[in-house]
Amino acid sequence: MPSLIIDGKEIKADPGEKILWVALRSGIYIPHLCATEGAELPFGGCRLCLVEVEIGGRREMIPACAEPVREQMRVYTQTEKIAKMRRTAFELIMSDHHIDCKNCAKRKTCELIRISSSLKWSLRPKKLRSLVRDLPIDDSHPLFSFDPKKCVKCAKCIRVCQRLENSFLDFAYRGFEMVLTTFDHRPLSSLRCESCLECVKVCPTGALFPKESGGTADG
Ligand code: SF4
Ligand code: SF4
Ligand code: FES
Structure with missing residues (x-):
């Protein structure tokens, strides 16, 4: 069972599980509109679930609904950069609502x-x-x-x-x-x-x- 670190907290996950569902289950709220738990292929349309993940020493922005967990992966859900991107995505969605x-x-x-x-x-x-x-x-x-x-x-x-x-x-x-x-x-x-x-x-x-x-x- 892989374990990963989300916002400094060590969390156990099922192999292949997507970051979004692991975070939500652990009480870490990530906004999401288009994700379906268990779906093989994520739709990835709303961009509300963006998180930062450390890959090869660099942080990359990726949709949490699309990325499967890996052992000792480090995920950040609350940075200023993420807040800005999510906010813009939400404004876009609401602009024709x-x-x-x-x-x-x-x-x-x-x-x-x-x-x-x-x-x-x-x-x-x-x-x-x-x-x-x-x-x-x-x-x-x-x-x-x-x-x-x-x-x-x-x-x-x-x-x-x-x-x-x-x-x-x-x-x-x-x-x-x-x-x-x-x-x-x-x-x-x-x-x-x-x-x-x-x-x-x-x-x-x-x-x-x-x-x-x-x-x-x-x-
Ligand atoms: S918001 Fe639109 S695309 Fe999404 S489920 Fe409802 S009708 Fe379908
Ligand atoms: S009108 Fe209000 S309650 Fe209805 S879909 Fe829009 S935001 Fe949600
Ligand atoms: S929930 Fe919509 S892109 Fe992840």
Whole structure:
């Protein structure tokens, strides 16, 4: 069983385990949005989980969700450089997010709120202009809705759907234009989806929400 040193604390880990999950289990909070425990290939999209790791006498910045532990590895999670990079990543994510927590179906479990309150960061970007796009909500499915203005492009819904051997969801376009969509941009109700709602469960924000939750379609 390898042991590593995170912020000066010696911690035991399972072989092959990623730094993120070892740290969280040991009570060291690292913000994260797109990671799934046990996933073979990390998505690595949000860049919130950056940490510094000593490699060959130098410190390198790497995503904690992607890096497996090694014996006596030294990891730093709280440096000024890390705080700056994570903060910028969070501001970018929030710059096109429609913040309306009061009416949001996920307000009690929202990962953005958790990050913001754990790190004392405002949900509203301070340095970047808000660029929320006017994208329509897909309210066509009988059991759940999709609000693209609250999607943080973490790909968790896409991956869970693929794990269930379906591929109803995917990203279209690139960069700022990127959106989660269905094949040919068809409405959710037209998919032959089994309505398992796994995508809704893994979504860390109010982007995918069950209709019974009382979230508002224009919230
Ligand atoms: S997803 Fe909902 S609860 Fe979370 S920050 Fe956005 S509006 Fe607020
Ligand atoms: S809908 Fe939710 S789970 Fe899917 S990419 Fe957007 S934020 Fe992530
Ligand atoms: S949680 Fe590691 S890059 Fe998103």
